[in-house]
Amino acid sequence: MTQANRLNSGGRIDRSTSFTFTYNGKKYQGYKGDTLASAMLANGIDVVARSFKYSRPRGIIAAGAEEPNAVLQLGASEATQVPNVRATQQELFDGLVSSSTNGWPSVDTDVMGVLGKIGGNMMPPGFYYKTFMFPESLWETYESMIRKAAGMGRAPRERDPDTYDTMNQHCDVMVVGAGPAGLVAALTAARGGARVIIADEQNEFGGSLLNSNEPLNGKPAVEWVQEVVAELSQHENVTLLPRSTVNGYHDHNFLTINERCTDHLGDIAPVKKVRQRMHRVRTKWVVLATGAHERPLVYANNDVPGCMISTAVSTYINRYGVVPGNDLVVMTTNDYGYQAALDWAAAGRNVVAIVDTRETSTGERAQQARELGLNIMLSAGVIEVQGSKRVTSVSVAPLNADGSQVVGSITKLSADTVATSGGWSPVIHLSCHTGCRPVWNESVVGFLPGPTVQKQLTAGGINGQYETATVLKEGLAAGQQALANIGLVAADVVLPEVKTLSLTPPMSLFHIPHIKPTSQAPKQFVDYQTDVTAAGIEIACREGFEAIEHVKRYTAMGFGTDQGKLGNINGMAVAAKALNKSIPETGTTIFRPNYTPVAFGAIIGRHCGALFEPKRFTAMHSWHVEQGALFEDVGQWKRPWYFPKAGESMQQTLNRECLAVRNAVGILDASTLGKIDIQGKDAREFLGRVYSNAWAKLAVGKCRYGLMCGEDGMVFDDGVTACLGENHFVMTTTTGGAAHVYEWLELYHQTEWPELEVYFNTVTDHWSTATITGPNSRKLLAELTDADVSNDNFHFMDWKQITVGGVPARVFRISFTGELSFEINVQANYGMAVWEQLIDAGEKYGLTPYGTETMHILRAEKGFIIAGQDTDGSVTPYDLGMGWCVSNQKPFSYIGKRGMSREDCVRDNRKQLVGLKTKDPKQVIPEGSAAILDPNAAMPIPIEGHVSSSYWSECLGHSVAMGFIKDGLNKMGDTVYYPLADGSMIEAEICSPIFYDPKGERQNV
C-alpha cells in the first residue's frame, strides 16, 4: 500500500522498518518512528472523527498533546481496549489496531450526518442546563443518549491483561519538558551535582528541536540533543524519563508522572514488563520547561479536515517525512506561521498563499518566503474554507487594521490544506494545578504563569519566549537558579550557537471576521472537542453569562478530554469581544490535573487483584484452609467463619458446631483479637481512666472484663484485661478495634496524662490464641499439661503461666460462650504446634473446630454483646444493661463519665438492649428489623427499636435475638412486632438477653 503523502527522505523515521496498522478495519503501512497520526496522514486519511454535537467530519489538527480530534480507540482485543488515545501521541507499532470513537457505522459514511444537523439545532449552547436537566426524571435517558452521541470511547469489558505500577522518586530538581530549555536546565543542574529528574511526554528528548530544521552549532539540532542526553545519562544522579507525561503538579512540590513504558511496543506489554508506571516525585525545586502550544485561528468552517495549526504541518514534514496535503494556504498573525510555508515549499509541494493579517511583515522568515517567490497576502484573512471531508478551497478577504472587519472583496483560492497560526499559548497547565493564577501578557499575546507559592522556576516557551537562543538562555538561568536555591555551586554550560531571526511583532487577533455576522456565518469553531463555536459563546454572553467560568460551563468549552488546550484562549477572546472587555478583564479559567488522560490502571498500579488490600492471617491459617473452612473478613483479617463438612448446609454446620461446644468441646482460633501489653507503675491507674469499670483491686493472676467508652459516654470497644504483674497487664480488644484502641491509649497518654508512667506495646501478632471451650475442655487441657488445671486450683477469671503441649503458654480461664473455657496463648511461631496437638488430643473428646458464626450464636445465647454489632456509637453501658460495668466511685474520673451524665443520656425512654423471644420459636427475626408496639397503628408507625443480633439456637430449639427497645428494661414480658418486607409480621416477647444458663453455672464448673 502506498503512503501518498510520505516524502522519500528526511524525518526521524526508520523507512527500513515498516509497520502494519489497522484503522477502522482497514490495514495501512507506516514506519518505525511514526505516531499513529503521522502514519494516518501519510496514508491520506482525512477523517478521524465525527464531531460531538454536529457530527461533522473532523481531521487531524495538531501533532501533540493538544490534538482535539484524533482521539481514538485502541486495542486489538476486548481486554486491551483503551479509550481517549491521542493519535498524535501514540507511537506506531506493528499490529496496532485503532478505530474512531464516534460516527456510526463509520466516520466516512455517517448515518448521523442528517441527525447531526438536527442535533446541532437541538443542542444550542447551554443544552445541558436548558434542555436536559429538566425534567430531572428524564436525565438518565438524556445522559445515555448524549454519551452515545458523544462517543468518547469505551472501557474494556474484560480484565486488563497488563500490569501497572508506581515508583516513588525524590530529587533536587525536577525538570518538566526536555526541549531546549529543559535540556539545558537539567544539564546545568546535573553538572552542579544536583539530583535531577527530567521527563518529557515524547518518545525522545528534544522537544521542538525535533520538529524543525533550525541548526545548533551549525549542525542539525538533534546532534546537540544527543550530546546533552549522552552526558545526562552518564550522571549517576540523573533520571531520564522519556514517554513520561508530568500530569499533575500538587502541593509541596509533589508531582505525578505517567510513564508509558511499553505502549509503543504492542497491544500487550512484553511478558513480565510493566505497561505504564506512575512516578510520584517529591522534589526540592521544579523547573517547568513545558513550552507552548500554537493557537489556531477561528474562521468559518475551520474544522473541515485539512485545517491544521502551522507547527503541526512543519512537524509532520520535518519529523515524520509526511506532507499532509498538496496545496497549502497559510494564515498567520505572526512570523512563526511562515515556517510552515517554508517547510512545505522545501518538501516540494505547492504553497498557494501566505495570508498575513498584519499590514507589514519584514521579519527574516517572511523575507525567506519572499525570496522563494511565495505569494504573501498582507492585511488579509482566510474568512472561510469550503469542503466537507477535506478542504477544497478557501476564501481570503482583506481585513481592517485591527482585524475586526472584512473590508474588501473575497478571493477564492484552491487549496486542500490550511495552516493557521494565531500565536502561542504557553503551556501553563502544571503551574495552574497548584493554584497559580495565569497573568495575561500583552506583548507575547498569551497567559503566563502568575506568582506561585511553590518552589517553581520556569524557562522557555512557558514564559512566552520562542526564539531558540532565548529559550536556551532561560534554561541555563533556571538550572543555575535551582542550584543556588538548594545551596549548590553554580555550574556552567556553554550554550550552542543559534542564529536569532528578526521578528515583526505579532498581531493580537483570534477570531477572523466573516462578511456575515458571527451568528449567521458558517460555524466558526473555538473548541473542537465539545463543538463550541464563536456564535455559541456570543449567545452565552448575550444571555447574561459574563464570568468566563460561567461561559465555560454554559457552553462546555474546555470540558473535553483535551481541556481546551487549543480553544480556551480563543474562547476567552471571543467572549471578551462580545462583552466589550479586554482579555485580562475577562480572565481565564485554569487547568486541573491530569494534563492528559491517564489510564485507571496507572493510578491503581499494583494495588489490584490479590494485592488490592492486605489480607491478614493467623499462624493457624493453613490448617483452617486444609479443613475446608469458609472465611469471614474481620477488618483485614481472614477469620474462619465456619467449617462445613461434605454435604452440610451452613445452618447444619452451625448447629453441629454449637452442639459440640455445649455438649463436648470446641476450638476457636482467637488470635486476631487485639492484644496490648501495658507496663509501668501507673498502668493500673491508666486502665481505670480508659475503662468505665474499676481496676484498682484486680490482683496479679486475675482477669477482668472492661468496657471502653468515648468522651460522649458511648461504648466503642470491650475486652478482657489480665493482670500479669503488679505493674504489667495485657489488654485484649475486639479484632476490628485493635488499632483504634492502641492509638486511643497512646493519644490519651501523650496528650492528656503524660505524667502517668506507662508504656503500651501492641502484641496482637506475637501471641497465637487457641480457645477451647465446652464441658470437656479441662480434660483436654489436662492431657497436654502437667499443671493442675482443676477448678480448685485454676479458677474462673484466672490466668496461669503453664506449659501446653511442651510450649510455654499463658492460659486465661475466661469464657465468651458461657461454657468452661481456656484461652491458650503461645508465642505465635509455636501456635500451630500447640493447635495441632490440641486437635490430635481432642478427637476422643469430640473436639470440633468452629468459626466466628458459631461464636456469635453461642455468645448471643448468653446475651454477651459484640462491640460494633450490638453497639453503634449511640449506646452507653447503661443502655446495654451493663451498669454493673461502670464504677463512679473511682478517685479519678474516666473517659465517658461526664458524657454519660448528659441530659440526653439520663432521660427516660432511651433505647435499651433486651432479649427477644419470638412467639413462633422457629422464626428468626432478620437483623436490623424495626420494632413497633402496635401492628394496627396508623401510618407512619412509630419505631420503638431494632434487632441487633439474631440467630437460630439449635441448643435451645428456638431463635434467640437481642435488640434495642425504648425503655426496654422496664418492658419485660411485653410484646413487640417486627414487620417484614414481605408484609408479614413477627411477634416477639421482650425478655432477658441471657437465654442460656441464666445463673452462669456452666463456666464455673
Next chain:
Amino acid sequence: MSDQTQMTAAQSAATKAAVMNQVPGADIAGQSPLHHADFATLAEQGQKIGGIHLCEHKLLGHLTLRCNPNNPEQLAAVERVLGVALPLTPLTSVVKGEYSIRWMSPDEWLILVPGLATFDIESAFRDEMPGHYSLVNSSGGSTVLEISGDDVLSLLQKSVPVDLHITAFPVGKVVSTLFAKTTVTLRRLDEKRFELVIRRSFSDYVWLWIQDASLEYGLVIEV
C-alpha cells in the same frame, strides 16, 4: 502502689512484670510467619539469577524496649546487658555481634537477638534496668526479610515512599514506613542490601507484593 522509679532493678524484676521463656524445647519446631512459603524449596528449585535476592532471618528474638533516653542509669544498664549503647540519634541503628538495635521513636528501640538468647536477655534487663521502662518480647509477631541485588532500589521505590538515595538513606539508617499498604521497619545494610522487619499477619501480603513487584527483575530466594 509502690513507686517504681525508686525501685531497684531487682525489686522491679521480681514483682512487677511477668517475664517468661516463651520458646519450647528443641523438639518443637517453630514456624515463622512465612513458613507456608517454603523458602527452602524455592531456594533449591527456583531461579538462580535475578535482580532481587530475598532471604528470611526467621525465629529471631525481637525485643521492644521503651525507656527514657535522658536517664543515664537506664542507658548504662542497656550497655551492661547488650554490650553496646542504645542509638540515640533518630533513625539510626547499631550492631554488636549478633545483637542489633534500631531507633524506632524517641523512647522506643527494637532489639534483635538470637532466638534462644531472648529469655536470658529479658531476664538480664529485668535484673539491670532501674526505673520506669517496658521490655516486650514480640518475637512471634514479626519476622525479618533481607532483600538485595542490582534492582533492589527499584523494588523498594515501588514499595516505600521514603527517599532511598545513599545520601538520604545511608547504611545503618532505619525508618518505619509504609510498604505498599502495610508497614515495615526498613534498615539499610549495604548499598544494595536492606533489612525489612515485617509483621506476622501482614507477611504473606509483603511476600505476594515482593513477588509481583520483582517480576520484571527476577527474584532469587536464598536460605
